Amino acid sequence: MKKKQEITIHNLANELNISASTVSRALSDNSRISKKTRLIVQQKALELGYRPNVLAANLRSKKSNTIGVVVPRIDRYFFASAISGIEDYAWTKGFNVIISQSNDLLAKEVSCVHTLFSNRVDGMIASISMQTNDDKHFRLFSERNIPLLFFDRFCPSIDCDRIVVDDYESGYNITSHLISRGCKRIAHIAGPELLNIYKDRKEGYLKALSDFGLPLYDGYLQETRLTKEDGPQAFHRLMSLPVPPDGVFCGNDTTALCALEYCKKNNLKVPQDVALTGFSDEPFSSVVTPSLSTVRQPGYQMGFQAAQKIIHRIENANLTVLFEKIVLPTQLIVRDSSR
């Protein structure tokens, strides 16, 4: 059990018979230090294996060089890619990324946000839970001008930067696509109205129906939580209607996959009997048979740009630029399930 004592700038200072502040300056490449001392100090630091105590530096400088991230679930591909994008950019700027997941529970989200706040993250990137109907925890940030940015799922009541895709247009497009392939009775399995993304997708769907003169039949709009349990049930309800739909726009790919499996089990041909589409382009969507039509969202890009935006705000605290809503393009991916 050997235990190395950590080297501090004071140790270096003693060794070299100079002051700690000189060491500090030399180490941070401060301009008003002679090239000679700078080299000597850096050499010594290397020799003794000095590692700065970032905690102390942060306390002193009142910044943590850290951004906090809260997402519903880390293991969902969309969020994992976004985090990957955040981390990649943050790393180039020397920022750490603390992540936490709300598991789509408001209580856990609140707790995570509080923790990140207490840890003095310099900025916060979040995508809210399915239950989030309160914004107090996020006000902690916005009220103190600590940069806060939502991506994908946002709190409408909080004024801050947002990076989203146009769910309304995407919902409109994918519904139009179903219409253009000849579907006349199109249903939609929607997610919780509380979340902007599901609300927008649904409204895009409704608008497309109305633009093309198609009716919204009774029971054709199912609001669910889009879980592995809810989805199939909703689809079952749809297909059990007196006149079942000939096209279903599912609120996400997981639900579309469940629908696909339901069809296989019940000898329904996709897309002949019922055309299906999802949303998100999960990794499985391209390889399932029939492959799943869907909307691709640029998860990595959203994360990367979120990090860019927030770090830019952090580094320019006086930025008076109004909050931005950045809308990234989606891509309609037409595959066999609706071809």
Add this chain to the structure above:
Amino acid sequence: MKKKQEITIHNLANELNISASTVSRALSDNSRISKKTRLIVQQKALELGYRPNVLAANLRSKKSNTIGVVVPRIDRYFFASAISGIEDYAWTKGFNVIISQSNDLLAKEVSCVHTLFSNRVDGMIASISMQTNDDKHFRLFSERNIPLLFFDRFCPSIDCDRIVVDDYESGYNITSHLISRGCKRIAHIAGPELLNIYKDRKEGYLKALSDFGLPLYDGYLQETRLTKEDGPQAFHRLMSLPVPPDGVFCGNDTTALCALEYCKKNNLKVPQDVALTGFSDEPFSSVVTPSLSTVRQPGYQMGFQAAQKIIHRIENANLTVLFEKIVLPTQLIVRDSSR
């Protein structure tokens, strides 16, 4: 642009005409404080919206309540699940999780590990990159008795806790499975020998061949980096051999998927012409047609247990228990690609 000044224990102390240390104690439920003052302080803290500065507390107490995580890529399902498991457990114990990804590059891994070290993480959970042939950066931790734990991919030269699956046995089992379904000429697309996981899978494969009296034909063992580019090439080489294999154990599911696509394109029937298996049970593996036989690894479990183990070490620094190698069970998943 309003700007709230942060409340400190001193502010609370002033307001209440007591000392800062009393406030500190009251807030941390110290035993030698009267119930009355404790309540008063906590009430006031709530009232003024006091949020502890964790940075300062950490500096003082020399712990950060943070664990660092480095994985090759955050957006790979296995790692995302592991991180999810880590976060879930860490949260119950009040620990933060700083993540970073090496992108399978040694240089980035070194940099991430250094950063985490400088941030004084209390413990470190890592899964090494494909290039990691040097352990100096990890010694930073092991030499100082800062808990370090590898999961899945480890540095063999570093003595510390490990959580792994039995890749040797899993490789053996999946090869045996191919043999038992009648394959006589079984090839393997392996990953870099440098990583324990690929080496073990390969050796399990070789052992199974030898146990069942099957030969290893020339060119039947392909070592690649298992990328989306390498995998198909290796599979193409295999199928172009004078006598191509009738069963291929691919080092991971992605490569198996590529192989599957190659077969479709070249009118090879799976599993009739060639049986295929992967490794990892990615989300797409169960839904692709034909569904992919594979080995399921408990990613979430590994992460969860990794967090348990490391936090236990952190909280019991004097723990003289020898380092453990925890081996979690895998599950052979037989599906259509080899049935």
Add this chain to the structure above:
DNA sequence: GTGAAAGCGCTAACAA
């Protein structure tokens, strides 16, 4: 049960 004081390791204003 409470307070005074020291200090975690670093940075930065001010002096020299």
Add this chain to the structure above:
DNA sequence: TTGTTAGCGCTTTCAC
């Protein structure tokens, strides 16, 4: 160009 000094906000002895 370098040193001195004073904290950042908190915890924790050591007194009382």
